[in-house]
Amino acid sequence: MTPPARAAAAVEILDRILAGGPAEKELTNWARRSRFAGSKDRAAIRDIVFDGLRRRRSAAARGGGETGRGIVLGLLRERGEAPSDWFTGGTYALPPATDEELSATGPVTEAETLDVPDWLMTDLRRSLGEDYSPVLNELRARAPVTLRANIARMDRAAAQARLSEEGIETEPHPLCTTALRVTEGARKIRNSNAFIDGLVELQDAASQAAAAMIPVPEHGAILDYCAGGGGKALALAALGATIVAHDADPIRMRDIPERATRAKIGSKVTVVKRILEGERYPVVVLDVPCSGSGAWRRQPEAKWSLTPDRLDELKDVQAGLLRRAAALSSGAIAYLTCSLLRAENEEQVAQFVGDTHGWTIREERRFSPLEGGDGFYAAILVRESGA
Structure with missing residues (x-):
């Protein structure tokens, strides 16, 4: 699939989620309907959809509306990418962005900028104190991939070495003596022998x-x-x-x-x-x-x-x-x-x-x-x- 076709698929899935469909279910249903899509296509579309959900308010404000199209367009604009490269109007692509869509000014309120519901802002500010803005900004990004070394079998350093043999690079995480932060090869984890054999588990x-x-x-x-x-x-x-x-x-x-x-x-x-x-x-x-x-x-x-x-x-x-x-x-x-x-x-x-x-x-x-x-x-x- 071309990048414009992936964007069109993400828009379709986001519209279904915005209508009330669970994200995982809508992604799975789309994949079943779209047997032509390879694993890289599915992964790329999933990334767009989840980035759009994390940044739903700010992206919609940049893209001209809280729709799948508006959210994807807003993501592109936030990343500094030209919408014309994705919204081409070609086969399997979305129609070009309109002047009205491109004139959207972006988020105005703090809740829009930080991508949280308005009603929660007071509770979040009270709960997080001075860290509330940095924390909420952190939650707009993808989560790190972290593994737990199964110390019933081997220590963290040995698990790290086994993962490296399979092209999965990690580093010790300071929060816990069993935790490994994945720095390369995250998509290989579930098919790795280290995971299949129970030497590591995915865990925050x-x-x-x-x-x-x-x-x-x-x-x-x-x-x-x-x-x-x-x-x-x-x-x-x-x-x-x-x-x-x-x-x-x-x-x-x-x-x-x-x-x-x-x-x-x-x-x-x-x-x-x-x-x-x-x-x-x-x-x-x-x-x-x-x-x-x-x-x-x-x-x-x-x-x-x-x-x-x-x-x-x-x-x-x-x-x-x-x-x-x-x-x-x-x-x-x-x-x-x-x-x-x-x-x-x-x-x-x-x-x-x-x-x-x-x-x-x-x-x-x-x-x-x-x-x-x-x-x-x-x-x-x-x-x-x-x-």
Whole structure:
């Protein structure tokens, strides 16, 4: 496909997403309808679509409208590329940009410039302080690709050497001793022997650092109560912990047994659909449903689908999960979010500790996207002796 044809495809997909279609579903559906597109074409179109979603407001302001066409045109103008090279009017290409489109002045408000919903600006400024503008600018760019070395099999340096043999270059990430930032060959990872053999896993550096904060008990298992795909469960198992993985939607956990077996830690991880009445665990991990604001680079459509009502619903869910974890834990709770918002992080934990007898905050840490990972929050809560 030519660059103009790729731009036309991205416009089509973006229009479907703007109409309410999930991004991954619309990309997959387009690929199925377009068997002529090669892997490089699909990757290039995906990049345009996700860049457009990350920069939806600023690109639309530069491109003359919040449509797929306006967003792609705005991206080109922001990058300093000539729209006439992409909007050619030729076969499989988009009609040339009009004078009206080219006269668009660009973003006016701070929320447009930083690509966030207007209603969230106050909360973001309050939560991020002086860093709010640099952080939000960082979230307008693509996320770094980060791997976790499976230290149950080999150390980080050995994993780095194995990856290099397959043309995947990495460097140690300062946030965590297991993290490797990919500097070259990212598209080769999933087909590499190092990945297939379970020597490395794709996992954000801040997520790895948060997992490393979780205490591993000498006796008993850690309950990963909102396990999802199992990234933290596998990271903890690689550190020697015994894990019981649970999720309200068991389908999310369907790949955990295979991934654990591949990583040679299958005996350390048990997947359960329900927790028996009266069961208690020395540590309960709560990676709670949240706004996902710290991971907007990876899931940019979440930025635009979040509403004030939905945020309130999420905070209620988080508070309920903390209460449930208090009943399940005999020792500690690890409360985790990929959110930037104090209302989901520090304030949620402080409210729990204030309302629940016998619990204190032992440690809490906010990870900033400026540190090279996702925005993340982790708090370790401990039950006081005798409580």
